[in-house]
Every structure is written in structure tokens, then in C-alpha cells.
Amino acid sequence: MQRTKFGDMACSIARTLDVIGEPWSPLILRDVYVGIDRFEQIQADLGISRKVLTERLKWLVESGVLERHQYETRPPRSAYVLTAKGTELVDLLMVMVAWGDTWADDGTGPPVLYRHRACGQISHVELHCAHCGESMRARDVEILPGPGAAA
């Protein structure tokens, strides 16, 4: 497959997809987020090919969303941990979860629940405006060209 490069597009969605646009990456980040953070564990949990997992991990580390930490030297054992950049991608995963729970439920209910520490309730995420705090969804915004728009 000669895949098109997304990183150069003047589009923040495309640039985000350049990092995690291929389907395994979000699942790898999820695994690392929940503590499945070593090569063998991730491979077994996802059933991903070892070859592809190696490639993805390398790319995610290069992209600065994961770091490889050798936490033991004898025997050498390493774990992957989320950087700040990677942790903010987990926010994206939480929105995916909310959508999947709503629109792709197989009838058995959500596989994972999220308890919000602040209020103690099982909940999910909603999108709000960073400025006024009110709900901010697709239908609530107007789109304008920004400074980095293509010529």
C-alpha cells in the first residue's frame, strides 16, 4: 500500500490522523493507559501481529506520544508510558468510547465504565466550550479560515 502522507496537510484532523490514524494505534494507547504497557502484554491483549506492533510502537515513540522506559536491567524489561502529548490523546479515546457506547452497542451494554473521580458517578464525556463552558457540538460552531490555512 502506498499510503498518502497526512502530516503535511493544512488540517489538524489530518495531522492528528498522521499520528494515530491507523486503526491499531488508538487501541495500543488505550492498553498503555490502562496499564497493559509491555510488548508481550499488548500483543496478547490485542492479538496484533508482532511485526505490526513493533512498527506502531516505534512510530508512537518517534511521534512523542509514548516513551520506552527500561525499568529493569537484569533481565532487561521495558514498559511503554504515555507522555503528556499521549495522555491528551486518551481524551480522544474517551470520546470514541462515548460514541461507541451510544451507537455501536451489541445489546450487552458498555464493556467498560468510567467513574468520574470528582463526583464519584459512572459517567461519560461531553464537549463544552473552552471559553464559556456551555455545550459545544458540531451544530454549535461556525467554521472560519485560520492563520495556517492553505493558500
Added chain:
Amino acid sequence: MQRTKFGDMACSIARTLDVIGEPWSPLILRDVYVGIDRFEQIQADLGISRKVLTERLKWLVESGVLERHQYETRPPRSAYVLTAKGTELVDLLMVMVAWGDTWADDGTGPPVLYRHRACGQISHVELHCAHCGESMRARDVEILPGPGAAA
């Protein structure tokens, strides 16, 4: 490529990725969202191969996130429109935009700005708890097995 099926996994992230996990789909949805809603327009805007675009559109329609509307019969002209299911996916795109603006800026600033109609300000989305309304990010939640968890 014999790609692994994500739709059957007991994971809402995987089930979401089953629909839009391949890198072009989010960009197609973005295009439709901003009004680039016809085959030729999308193809020209994204530079995607016509073959792949045909496949993607078919899949997105099958998945219920887009609908094909023939708005003119002579000559036959059709446009793709977002369903409710698809419109909620645009929320996901807005989070991608926020991440891309923050972490993948090439120095020229964001290519697109979003004005929140409610407050009139240029803004971006933040994640809040659907229950208490407070900020709800990756670090603010506890993960629990839900009813649809794998055995």
C-alpha cells in the same frame, strides 16, 4: 492486507474504529460536514483515489453515518449528508482538531478556527463530565468493567 475485524471486539473504541478507523474516513466526514458533499468535490479536495473513495462512501453509508441523497434527477446529482449518528462523529473530529492544534502545529497557527455560536468566541472543545459538568480528562477517571465486558 488481511485486516483484523474490530467490530466484534468487546471494546467501544474498537467498535468505533471499525466504522472510521481507517485514515480517510474522518476526513471524508469533515468534508461532508463543511459542505463538500459530492463525489467529485471530495475526491478533488482530499486527493484520495477514486477507488478508495467509492469504497469508503459505501461503507460509511452502510454503517449509517452518511446517507446518499439524490437531490436532482436530470442530470442525476447526488450528495452525501450526515445522519445523526454521523453528526456525533463530528464531535470526535472536533477533539482531533483541538489535539492537532495543540500538538501538531507547523508554526503557522491553526488552519481552521471554530466560533462557538452561543458565546461568539473563537474557541475549542473541552471534555466535561455528563453528570456533574466538571472537567473530565484521562487522569480524572477510574475504569471499571461494565455489563458488556468480555468473559
Added chain:
DNA sequence: ACACTCAGTTCCTTAAGGGAACCCCCCAAC
């Protein structure tokens, strides 16, 4: 010395993406 685990690497097969050419339908101009 032998088995075992972790973390990859190598090799082969299959299928998906890119790209260009081609096709059909409808309309408009010459």
C-alpha cells in the same frame, strides 16, 4: 545444559491503497 520469558526480527502470503484509464448517463453547443 536445558527450559523459559521477554522483546523483537525475518520471511512469506494475501489484500488494500494509489493511480490512471475507461465507461455510462445526461446535458449543451456547434
Added chain:
DNA sequence: GTTGGGGGGTTCCCTTAAGGAACTGAGTGT
């Protein structure tokens, strides 16, 4: 009434990525 052009695809070939299994190699543990 045939040529030209646009919309909306389909067909073809080529390249490359994903899957999968086997192999490697360092480092214990017995």
C-alpha cells in the same frame, strides 16, 4: 446528431502494508 464536458463511478495493474508463524538472542531459574 455528433462532439464535448461534467458527474459518478468501475476496472486494471502495481506497490506496499498487514497477518501470521517461525526464528533469534539476551537473560534468568533449576
